[in-house]
Amino acid sequence: MCIVALAWRAHPRWQLVLIGNRDEYHARPAAAMARWDDRPGLIAGRDLQSGGTWLGTDTAGRAAVITNLRGYGDPRPDRASRGALVTDLLAGTGAYADLHSPTLDDFNPFNLLLAEHDRLLFLTNRPAPQCSRLAPGLYGLSNGPLDQPWPKTLALKEAMLQWLVAGAADPEDLFDALRSETLPATGIAPATPSDAPLEPPLSPIFIRNPVYGTRCSSILAIAPDGTGLALERRFNAQGEVTGDSRIPFVWPAA
Structure with missing residues (x-):
C-alpha cells in the first residue's frame, strides 16, 4: 500500500474512515478482499506470494494498514514479510x-x-521501534514518515478533508479521490527513490502503468457502535476495473 488517508473521530457518522491505494507489480498474485477461512473474523485482501495482507479489519475490533518506508537502503529478502x-x-x-x-x-x-x-496507534521500526498513540484528526501516509507532505499525500488528505467538511455520509464516494491521476503541484518531493524502479519519482494518487501500478483501492468505515463497511475496487494493468468487494461487518461493543 503506497498512499493512505485516515480520519479518526473526525466525522459525525464514522469513528474511522481509512482509504488507500495499493501499488504493486501487476505480476504479483493477490486475492480479492474477503473473509478469510483460515483466520476467522479477518477481512482483507491477500498477497498470494507471501500470504499476508496490506490492509484489513478483524471483527474482534481492529483495523490496520501498512506501508513500506523508504530511506534505509534496499529491502533485504531474508526479512519476514511485512504482511x-x-x-x-x-x-x-x-x-x-x-x-x-x-x-x-x-x-x-x-x-x-x-x-x-x-x-489509534502508529507503529514503525525505523530509525528505532516505536509505538505512539495518535489524537483524533486527519492523517496521511505514503512511503515516508507519518504526514510527510509529499504531493500525493497532501492531495489525498485534501480530498478526504473536503469529504469530511461537506458532511458526506457515503464512504464509497471516496473512490473518486483514490482514482485521481492528476499530478499534484504542491508538496515536498520524496528524498529517496522507490523500491520499485518503475514507480515515477513524483506520482499521482492512482498510478497507471502496465508493469507496476495501482492494483486496488480500499475503504474501511467504522461507526462508533461498531457497524462497519469494507470496500475494495480492483484494477488490471491498463487501469480498468476488474472487480469490487463490499463486505459489511460488526465490531463487538467496546
Missing part, C-alpha cells in the same frame, strides 16, 4: 501479535496504523 505483521495484529494471534514485541526489527522498514475501539 504477516498486519495479519497477526489483526487476528490477535501469531508471532507478531504483541504490539511491543522486539521482533518488529524482523521486518524491512515499515509504517503501520492500527485502530481499535478507543485508540
Whole structure:
C-alpha cells in the first residue's frame, strides 16, 4: 500500500474512515478482499506470494494498514514479510501479535496504523521501534514518515478533508479521490527513490502503468457502535476495473 488517508473521530457518522491505494507489480498474485477461512473474523485482501495482507479489519475490533518506508537502503529478502505483521495484529494471534514485541526489527522498514475501539496507534521500526498513540484528526501516509507532505499525500488528505467538511455520509464516494491521476503541484518531493524502479519519482494518487501500478483501492468505515463497511475496487494493468468487494461487518461493543 503506497498512499493512505485516515480520519479518526473526525466525522459525525464514522469513528474511522481509512482509504488507500495499493501499488504493486501487476505480476504479483493477490486475492480479492474477503473473509478469510483460515483466520476467522479477518477481512482483507491477500498477497498470494507471501500470504499476508496490506490492509484489513478483524471483527474482534481492529483495523490496520501498512506501508513500506523508504530511506534505509534496499529491502533485504531474508526479512519476514511485512504482511504477516498486519495479519497477526489483526487476528490477535501469531508471532507478531504483541504490539511491543522486539521482533518488529524482523521486518524491512515499515509504517503501520492500527485502530481499535478507543485508540489509534502508529507503529514503525525505523530509525528505532516505536509505538505512539495518535489524537483524533486527519492523517496521511505514503512511503515516508507519518504526514510527510509529499504531493500525493497532501492531495489525498485534501480530498478526504473536503469529504469530511461537506458532511458526506457515503464512504464509497471516496473512490473518486483514490482514482485521481492528476499530478499534484504542491508538496515536498520524496528524498529517496522507490523500491520499485518503475514507480515515477513524483506520482499521482492512482498510478497507471502496465508493469507496476495501482492494483486496488480500499475503504474501511467504522461507526462508533461498531457497524462497519469494507470496500475494495480492483484494477488490471491498463487501469480498468476488474472487480469490487463490499463486505459489511460488526465490531463487538467496546
